[in-house]
Amino acid sequence: MDFLIDSWDFSTSPATAFTSPTSHQPNCWFHFQRDAEGLNEWLTQAGIPEPLIDAVLEEDTRPRFQRLSDGFILLLRGVNLASGESPEDMLSLRLLYYKGALYTFRKRPFKSIAHLREQLQSQTGPESLMDFLVSLIEQINLKIEDVVSAAEEKLEQIEGESFDNTAQMQLQLTSLHRRLLRLNRFIRPQLAALEKLTTEAERIMPVELHQWLINERDTTQRLFEQIDLMLEQIWMQREQIQQAIAEKMNRNTYWLSVIAGVFLPLSFLTGVFGINIGGMPGVEHEDAFLIFCVALIIIAVVEFLLLRRLRFW
Template identity: 35%
Template sequence: MPLCVFDIYPDGTAEVPQDESLTGPGTYRWWHFDLADPALPGWVAANLPPIPAGALLQPETRPRCDRFADGIILNLRGINLNAGEDADEMVSVRLWVDSDVIITVRMRKVFTIDDIRRQTEADNPPPTTADFLEVLISRLTQRIEQEVVKIADITEFYEDDLEDETTPIPKDLSETRRRVIRLRRYLEPQQAALDRLIEINMPIIPEPDTLRIRESANRTTIAVEELNALRERLITVQDEHDLYVARKQARHGYVLSIAAAVFLPLSFLTGLFGVNVGGMPGVGSPWAFTLLCLGMTLLVLVLLVLLKWLRWL
């Protein structure tokens, strides 16, 4: 059934309960499940109202925060630290929070939840459900900030490379832009969900905890703003590289156009004097080829002077 379940007591201790009741004798009872558990749908249907039960079982989620009766439906996203998976493919955690029970459901391993689990096993659990939320949100936000800093460092490296126009476009630039897009996809609704959470006036989240959650919400807002700035900076980097390529192509096209302008008359002359018919001048003169070459050389000089006078060169 559950991946773990603990009764949290007021003295800061925690123990694994022996009964299967939704709540226990402590301050609150924490249940943690895997969404793939086939017994989970029946358990939540037996212990929760239909709406929060359905929210815990949704296969696809987006960050949300809604009040239901005396509890809170909360979906959050965290950085994916699972081996072989992309960090920006954020993992979800579904929560039902009441004054005396917390239910968390995951689809993939959420390392922040595992941190709280180890902390609880060491008899150092969050003492209340509000503290649990504050610790969870704070640690999720911390890992998000670390990921944003990594992208910011990569972006700064790209910008430094722009000083040397001969540097080719980074091969992973488009992937970095996709990382920003994927993070923004979840962090913007997560920012809204946290703003909603701190606005909920409920006894299970007293004022001191609300202030701490507000700080995490503010950090999430800063992360979203930084991602917006990184998106624009990465677009600028891409535009600079595209502009350099366009200028290089234009310069090559310009050189080819000048060459065509010079050699087109010469091609006409060589084609004209290469006609194999009678009556061509100079056929019997040994100096005819020399004079033709000198004439074409003079024509090239005249064309170059003309192009220079027209400021095409």
């Protein structure tokens, strides 16, 4: 069966792996490649109703929780940690708990499940099916937390930079903003799904495991609030950049105005004395040009002192 990736029996402790399950078996975990051929037929033979099969095999999903008479459906998202991929392009993981068995479906590899598989193989993993479910949610949260922490460090680095290269800062903020928005797109509904799961799981989980599940829901809440806070910080940082750019433009405009004010009378005088018509004073005087230059210098100095006295800078 090419569609079967993992199957473990949790009726014993530690859990044991088996390779050729033929039908529904309670207290077992089955992990499937959801786009492989033959999976639909196997699920039908295992007694899974067709509406549930359609729900876990549909292409586009958002995190959600749906209570069933014999279990529940839980759709989650985890960060994409594959080499060369963007973590914010979150992967979909579908979970179906039906008549005491847990079915999970993925299209691309999940680091969280790979970690739990290693634990099960070394006999240090979850001891029950509900323990496995809580541990899986914990691993998904840990991977998301690593990505969020890296984004927070990047934001702190940007905030610590000067405003000398505002264009580069804008590009960095835009890239970070896009990443956080993609994470927030799925973290928000995932929090709502885990809240519903926490409420419903109280009747099927031991008290200790249910408390661990509550802790993981709180972790998701904290990650959501952390992302929301960083989005606000990005907007504040952008406002500061815009303010710095505006102040720089105002300062440059001010100095251009001062320079233009100083040279305005000088330009007027040079323009007047540059007229090549008869009657201009000093045309016949050999020292007229020197006297005119000295006069321009004196006028420029007087203007400079006057502007300084009036506190133009």
